[in-house]
Amino acid sequence: MSDLHWMTAASAARAIATKELSPVDLTKAxxxxxxxxxxxxxxxxxxxxxxxxAAAKAAETEAQSGRLRxxxxxxxxxIKDIIDxxxxxxxxxxxxxxxxxxxADAVCVEKLRGAGAIVLGKLSTHEFAIGGPSFDLPxxxxxxxxxxxxxxxxxxxxxxxxxxxxxxxxxxxxxxGGSVRNPASCCGIVGLKPTYGLVSRRxxxxxxxxxxHIGPMTRTVTDNALMLESIAGHDPLDPGSAAGxxxxxxxxxxxxxxxxxIGFVRHFHEIDTPADPEVTAALEHVARSLQLEGAxxxxxxLPSLNEFGAVNRVILQSEAWSIHGPWLGERPGDxxxxxxxxxxxxxxxxxxxxxxxSRRRLQMIAEVEAxxxxxxxxxxxxxxxxxxxxxxxxxxxxxxxxxxxTPFNVTGxxxxxxxxxxxxxxxxxxxxxxxxxxxxxxVFQVARAWERAAGTDKKHPAIG
Amino acid sequence: MNKETIEMLARSxxxxxxxxxxxxxxxxxxxxxxxxxxxxxxxxxxxAEPWPPMKAGTTL
Numbered sequence: 001m002s003d004l005h006w007m008t009a010a011s012a013a014r015a016i017a018t019k020e021l022s023p024v025d026l027t028k029a030x031x032x033x034x035x036x037x038x039x040x041x042x043x044x045x046x047x048x049x050x051x052x053x054a055a056a057k058a059a060e061t062e063a064q065s066g067r068l069r070x071x072x073x074x075x076x077x078x079i080k081d082i083i084d085x086x087x088x089x090x091x092x093x094x095x096x097x098x099x100x101x102x103x104a105d106a107v108c109v110e111k112l113r114g115a116g117a118i119v120l121g122k123l124s125t126h127e128f129a130i131g132g133p134s135f136d137l138p139x140x141x142x143x144x145x146x147x148x149x150x151x152x153x154x155x156x157x158x159x160x161x162x163x164x165x166x167x168x169x170x171x172x173x174x175x176x177g178g179s180v181r182n183p184a185s186c187c188g189i190v191g192l193k194p195t196y197g198l199v200s201r202r203x204x205x206x207x208x209x210x211x212x213h214i215g216p217m218t219r220t221v222t223d224n225a226l227m228l229e230s231i232a233g234h235d236p237l238d239p240g241s242a243a244g245x246x247x248x249x250x251x252x253x254x255x256x257x258x259x260x261x262i263g264f265v266r267h268f269h270e271i272d273t274p275a276d277p278e279v280t281a282a283l284e285h286v287a288r289s290l291q292l293e294g295a296x297x298x299x300x301x302l303p304s305l306n307e308f309g310a311v312n313r314v315i316l317q318s319e320a321w322s323i324h325g326p327w328l329g330e331r332p333g334d335x336x337x338x339x340x341x342x343x344x345x346x347x348x349x350x351x352x353x354x355x356x357x358s359r360r361r362l363q364m365i366a367e368v369e370a371x372x373x374x375x376x377x378x379x380x381x382x383x384x385x386x387x388x389x390x391x392x393x394x395x396x397x398x399x400x401x402x403x404x405x406t407p408f409n410v411t412g413x414x415x416x417x418x419x420x421x422x423x424x425x426x427x428x429x430x431x432x433x434x435x436x437x438x439x440x441x442x443v444f445q446v447a448r449a450w451e452r453a454a455g456t457d458k459k460h461p462a463i464g
Numbered sequence: 465m466n467k468e469t470i471e472m473l474a475r476s477x478x479x480x481x482x483x484x485x486x487x488x489x490x491x492x493x494x495x496x497x498x499x500x501x502x503x504x505x506x507x508x509x510x511x512a513e514p515w516p517p518m519k520a521g522t523t524l
Contacts, residue, residue: 210516310503317497329478332486340486344493347477348465353501358514360504365515 004029005166006460009075009223012169013116016063016074023063023074027056027118030076034120034167037464040148042140043162045081045091047121052076055118072230073116078163078171080156081122082129083214084203085109092205093125095138095334096327106203107238108172108214108231115230120168123158129179129207130155130320131339133390144186144387145461146427151390153186153383155179159217160187165463170227171217176207177312178382178405180215181417181432185403186387188419188428188459190224190447191217193405195437196412197242199228200235208319209240211312211409220457221418221448225250228440247438252445257293262446263300263375268404272305275384275402282420282429283381289453290379290446300371300378303364305404311364312406314349314357321346365411372413377446378434380404382417386427404432414440416447419456470494 004026007015015021031049038044059074079085082092084102091097105113113119124142126132132154133141142157144150145165152161156173160183163171173180175193184191192215199214206212216227228249235241264287269275275283291297302308324343332340371378384402388395408415413434420431431450435443451457465473474483474490483490 306503307505310500313500314504325478328482330481332479332482332489337486337489340482341489341492341496344479344482344490345497347479348470348473348494348497349501355514356501356504356506358516359507359512362513362515363507 005033007169008220009072009169009218010220010226012075013072016059017068019063023056023059023118024053026074027052027076030120030168033464037165037167040143041145041161041165042124042142043078043158043165043167045093045122045124045139045158046088048088048119052118052120059116059118068116070115070230071226072112075117075170076120076168077112077117078120078123078159078168079109080125080159080171080173082125082174082205083109083172085119085122088122090205091122092128093137093139094127094336094339096331098138104203107200107235109203111231111233112172117230123162123171125157126155127336127339128205128324128343129174129176130342131336132157133396134336134338136336141390143390144427145463146188149389150387150427151186151396153183153387156183156217160184160189160191163187163189163217163219164461166460169219170223173215173217174204175213175215175409176211177316177409178403180213180217181382181405181415182403184217184417185383185430186428188456189217189219190221190416190418191215192224192228192416192440193408193414194228194232194440195242195414197240198232198438200233200238200241202235202238206323208316210319211316213409221444221451222250222253224416225253225444242438247441249440249444252441253448255445257290257295257446257449260295260377260446261375262290262295262297263371263378264297265300265302265378265380267301268305269381269384273384273402273404275381276386278386278423279381279384279429283431286420286431286450287379289450293449293453295446298375300375302371302407303367305407308364308407308410309401311357311360311410314353315361317342317346318349318354321349361410364407368407368411368413372436376442380432380434382430382432386423386425386429408434413437414443416443418447418451419459421454422459465494465498
């Protein structure tokens with residue numbers, strides 16, 4: 001079998017189940033690729049090769065005797081380093097937690113292992129999922145495999161970079177203001193922020209309690225649905241966990257779009273934050289393609305991106321300050337400059353600011369819910385620009401807030417970002433699909449229709 | 465927000481050490497926070513509730 005590194009999770013799991021592929025060969029091939037490419041990409045903070053090979057050998061023995069743990073049996077996965085993996089430090093890419101050893105797996109990791117996945121190691125992130133890309137931390141920032149001079153998005157930067165580069169077929173990311181969908185957009189992969197509460201947050205270092213989501217990052221829509229099925233489910237020990245939430249997310253993947261109503265939120269990228277023309281053209285192309293697939297397309301208006309962004313920032317920085325305040329008081333020098341600045345902002349927000357944002361939040365939820373009574377799925381921009389050069393600090397600062405992801409952290413609706421095409425400069429541009437609460441299956445249906453029409457799952461960076 | 469206000473708020477928030485070691489970062493953080501809430505429309509209805517709500521007996 002050639003090109004093991006471009007195998008999808010679904011096809012690898014299938015081949016392992018039919019004994020055509022050895023989990024040991026797959027894991028070894030990916031670890032070899034990590035050894036070759038990661039010095040350029042910095043996707044990993046820690047490769048756990050020995051444990052991964054031991055798990056692969058166990059998976060092989062089980063598969064040979066016909067015992068499969070679950071739908072991801074023998075498939076390697078990367079874990080963002082704010083998520084606990086037993087026996088490894090959860091550093092949050094920060095000097096502050098450099099020796100923070102995890103004693104148990106986070107629930108999402110435990111579920112992945114239960115489904116048969118093999119943990120390859122811990123992945124780079126923006127410091128505490130907020131400060132990056134930064135060059136003043138104990139580890140370098142991850143880079144974009146489409147062009148390593150460019151940033152891979154964040155904060156789940158190693159997850160996006162590694163999936164796109166074929167270091168692993170799937171990764172876990174987290175998303176508080178867009179941190180799964182930003183690297184998915186920059187790296188041209190599929191990233192889902194599920195409905196709030198669908199995936200347990202237990203064992204994941206918090207950034208903002210009411211905005212944090214854990215989400216799957218993969219190269220294909222099918223793999224994303226497969227991974228979500230493995231990590232979703234109620235956790236009585238996570239106060240935000242949704243009761244009885246689990247479904248068959250791949251159920252509608254190959255269903256026609258005929259009769260499906262899609263609302264195009266044009267004002268996000270045309271008026272609120274005017275997008276790069278290549279992004280605008282790509283979004284129009286996606287919309288036309290979905291119409292050709294049978295969808296009924298109409299324009300939808302939501303509150304402005306500017307206001308969504310303000311509500312997100314007030315809530316995020318206030319809640320994050322409640323976590324980081326004591327450390328910032330005692331050891332501010334242990335943070336990188338970007339995280340220090342962003343996290344200290346919460347010290348200057350008032351209780352009145354937080355309550356204002358929280359009250360407006362409910363009204364915004366009502367407005368998005370009203371829109372989703374008229375349509376089945378929303379289509380909108382994710383990033384307004386292709387990824388800029390990682391060392392161009394001014395351009396990183398200019399382009400970072402130019403996005404339409406934070407609205408759905410504020411409201412908690414499921415939102416998926418994926419490739420909409422490639423820019424003239426050879427970097428991915430992106431599109432976002434948003435669905436009703438717990439209706440990830442319809443989001444995947446639309447995303448799969450676009451993937452099938454455009455062949456985005458066949459586009460890989462020319463690296464390695 | 466003027467310099468004195470920033471310093472006063474920073475000290476009362478426990479950021480005296482940060483203020484001494486990273487005064488520019490404290491100023492940037494305060495500036496970031498200063499205007500953001502003004503971009504949010506204030507609900508007119510005094511009964512407008514915050515989200516998430518208090519719900520007794522639904523979790524844990």
